[in-house]
Amino acid sequence: SLDLVSPYLFRYKRRNFLVKDEMRPKDLDALQHFELRPTDIFLVTYPKSGTTWLQQVLVQIMEAAHPDWAEDVTNRTRVPWLEERNADNPLRERSDPRIFGSHLPPDMLPQGVKAQRLKIVYVWRNPKDVLVSFYHFAHSWVLLETPKSFEDFFQQFLDGDVYMGSWFDHVREYQETRDQLDIHFVQYERMLKDLRGEVVKLCAFLGKDLTEEAVDHVVEMSTFKNMKTNPKANYKDLVETKRYSAKTMRKGIAGDWKNVFTVAQDEHFDKEFKKKMSNVPLSCTWEI
Numbered sequence: 269s270l271d272l273v274s275p276y277l278f279r280y281k282r283r284n285f286l287v288k289d290e291m292r293p294k295d296l297d298a299l300q301h302f303e304l305r306p307t308d309i310f311l312v313t314y315p316k317s318g319t320t321w322l323q324q325v326l327v328q329i330m331e332a333a334h335p336d337w338a339e340d341v342t343n344r345t346r347v348p349w350l351e352e353r354n355a356d357n358p359l360r361e362r363s364d365p366r367i368f369g370s371h372l373p374p375d376m377l378p379q380g381v382k383a384q385r386l387k388i389v390y391v392w393r394n395p396k397d398v399l400v401s402f403y404h405f406a407h408s409w410v411l412l413e414t415p416k417s418f419e420d421f422f423q424q425f426l427d428g429d430v431y432m433g434s435w436f437d438h439v440r441e442y443q444e445t446r447d448q449l450d451i452h453f454v455q456y457e458r459m460l461k462d463l464r465g466e467v468v469k470l471c472a473f474l475g476k477d478l479t480e481e482a483v484d485h486v487v488e489m490s491t492f493k494n495m496k497t498n499p500k501a502n503y504k505d506l507v508e509t510k511r512y513s514a515k516t517m518r519k520g521i522a523g524d525w526k527n528v529f530t531v532a533q534d535e536h537f538d539k540e541f542k543k544k545m546s547n548v549p550l551s552c553t554w555e556i
């Protein structure tokens with residue numbers, strides 16, 4: 269039987285997974301032995317940290333590097349979700365290099381990721397904006413419980429009682445295991461400030477030697493404005509299936525939390541942040 273946190277979430281290995289999804293503990297365990305290829309790339313994030321954005325950037329980089337191979341499929345199809353129950357999904361048989369999305373913590377990724385030092389792109393974002401984005405997302409995705417109030421959700425986020433558990437654990441654990449992994453960290457706010465610079469760094473990490481024009485094209489295709497109207501990038505197909513009622517591309521800024529947090533909430537958050545992240549050498553960009 270599942271260890272239920274709510275009718276929507278069950279806890280497994282200190283993380284919260286979706287009851288309404290079809291993944292169960294045995295499926296998550298089976299992922300440990302998921303068969304990998306040396307060219308596999310993993311896009312790992314805590315929810316609402318820029319997954320959709322990096323899907324687009326990575327797909328654009330890979331397609332630019334393989335111009336014969338541009339595909340007319342959505343990013344959701346192009347970057348299949350590792351922890352989705354689709355073990356027989358033919359997408360996994362696709363040509364190299366495969367790109368997988370995942371929200372799993374380091375110890376729940378397939379063992380081969382570490383053993384074979386496969387490439388991981390880890391995107392993180394300041395947790396106050398993650399919280400606000402998550403709050404809106406929880407209203408718009410049928411698999412999540414609609415928050416009773418912002419106050420309630422605020423506390424759930426701090427307690428790690430949300431989908432995928434604690435932001436603090438997720439970010440800390442990837443920092444703590446970084447030396448054992450071939451991992452490239454991308455900060456959401458740096459992407460906002462200098463998208464091109466971050467794309468160039470990603471190309472270097474992925475060993476992709478793109479021309480200046482190709483890099484320009486990746487950047488152009490990955491702006492908020494262009495992604496918002498690109499059905500391959502913005503999950504429009506899910507809106508149409510009614511699994512979402514709102515857009516994934518909401519505001520795309522740094523500092524939206526200032527419009528939502530009370531002064532008391534902000535102080536409380538800062539205190540918790542200090543406590544939970546005291547040993548983690550990270551400095552967040554809270555607004556731009």
Ligand code: A3P
Nearest residue numbers: 316317318319320321401491492517518519520
């Ligand atoms: P907001 O809800 O704050 O607008 P994820 O893809 O991990 O679920 O994260 C979603 C967040 O990333 C949303 O944040 C969304 O607007 C933002 N985002 C997606 N594409 C973006 C882009 N090209 N530029 C800036 N933000 C982007």
